[in-house]
Amino acid sequence: MIADALDTRTYTIGELARALGLTARTIRFYEDEGLIAPLRAGTARIYSHADRARLILxxxxxxxxxxxxxxxxxxxxYDADPHQAEKMRFLGHKCRERIAALEVQLRxxxxxxxxxxxxxxxxxxxxxxxxxxxxTKADRSEPQ
Amino acid sequence: MIADALDTRTYTIGELARALGLTARTIRFYEDEGLIAPLRAGTARIYSHADRARLILxxxxxxxxxxxxxxxxxxxxYDADPHQAEKMRFLGHKCRERIAALEVQLRxxxxxxxxxxxxxxxxxxxxxxxxxxxxTKADRSEPQ
DNA sequence: CCTTACCTTTACGTAAACGTCATGCTGCGG
DNA sequence: CCGCAGCATGACGTTTACGTAAAGGTAAGG
Incomplete structure (x- = not known):
């Protein structure tokens, strides 16, 4: 299936960097900061379709x-695991904070x-x- | 006139900092970077109503x-001096660039x-x- | 006159977000 | 087997946007 083909497609860091207009350094930096955690093939990073979507976000x-x-x-x-109601409540709060900030930004x-x-x-x-x-000046200075 | 009173009202750097939620350091930094140039009374900075509006921008x-x-x-x-058509054309270009960027941001x-x-x-x-x-669980575990 | 509360300049410090080597492994076409 | 392209890690450099301390001038109030 095409969707499966898309879903199982993987990317190297260089491919994603070119495709998304980032640098490999930047993508590695985001990984250091815990924003993304691609699979590894040995030491090489393997990015899934979901990883790509995450980078776009x-x-x-x-x-x-x-x-x-x-x-x-x-x-x-986006990652929220629906178990543990306490955490969900916290995320709901964070979510509304972010919405409020974006409403200011929209304005x-x-x-x-x-x-x-x-x-x-x-x-x-x-x-x-x-x-x-x-x-007009030109017209005046050059009649005819 | 009230409008005159508002227009002639001046501010110290501390007043503006408190009012706008900035620090005096930040306002001085913007001055160093050429974003604003208040009058001086000796060495002290005197901000006009227009300066205040500029800081809000x-x-x-x-x-x-x-x-x-x-x-x-x-x-x-905002400062554009309407003489010198070449500069105006340049600013118009910059203006549309900024508009395009903001349209992306709006999206x-x-x-x-x-x-x-x-x-x-x-x-x-x-x-x-x-x-x-x-x-429901509570209801089941405590009938009555 | 002295303290307090502002203001000033100068200068060094710092967190964030990468850029830029240096160094080395790794698969592959010639 | 060689060299090149692309990946990895580690470490130091850079820019931006201020924070923070040092050292001092100034006007008002007790």
Whole structure:
């Protein structure tokens, strides 16, 4: 099955680095920090499809400006083992904290986007006006 | 006029630090990096209402995960002097770059929020189910 | 006048997130 | 069998964004 083929496909660290726009050093660093733990073939790292997905989550977390430690907490939310209700309650709390932070970020992004679009529009208007003025001057200085 | 009173109000570095949740060190650091340039009364820094607004912009940029250098570029967009069309064109370009980056971030935030809300819901469901099971067991072990 | 509470500059310290060697094993095409 | 490409570990270097201490000026209050 195709899905199985995808699921059993493995990657070397170099392949993943190229594919995801990271460096092998960076991926090893994330492993040192406990964000990911690939299988080994001897000493060589073997990444599964799930590992790849995990790296994509990490990369997105970084784009959002989270620290490696924060991303580790974030990944724990995906890893949650449904036994041990106490831990689940704790994760639920962490989850809502992160949601609140992202809601602030959503607001910030929207506001900044609105402001930048306004600035861009102003710049566009300004340049258009400057162009018209220049044209008018040219027209005056070169009738015909 | 009230607006004038607000506009002419000044702040010391300590006041702004407390008000904005920064440290004086941080504000001085931003000055070293050219993000802000308050007036001086002798050696002491005097911040205007506009300086305060600028610091708020800087703080928001930081929340969004931008580096100090990126925030400096960002502030240049607000400072733009409408003369010198070449510079304006350059700023327009920078502006659209930043907009594109924020659009990616907007997508990332929305996606992550959706996932976390889903996880939170799953945790909630799970805990509710566990609670019901516990109650049922208790009911069975203590009839009456 | 003295303390207290600010402010200043200078400078060294530090945590985070990698980059950059150095050194060595390992499979493989020629 | 040789050399190259790619992987590994270990260790030191670098940049960013401040923290923190040292040493001192200044205005207000008791």
């Amino acid at each position: 990490i990369r997105r977390g970084k784009r959002l400006g989270f620290s490696v430690r924060e991303i580790a907490e974030f990944l724990a939310l 910030d992004v929207r506001q900044t986007l609105a402001e930048l679009r306004d600035i861009d529009r102003q710049i566009g208007d300004h340049l258009a006006k400057a162009a018209r003025t220049a044209t | 800087i703080r928001r940029g930081k929340r969004l995960g931008f580096s100090v250098r990126e925030i400096a570029e960002f502030l240049a967009l 990332d935030v929305r996606q992550t929020l959706a996932e976390l809300r889903d996880i939170d819901r799953q945790i909630g469901d799970h805990l509710a189910k566990a609670a019901r099971t516990a109650t």
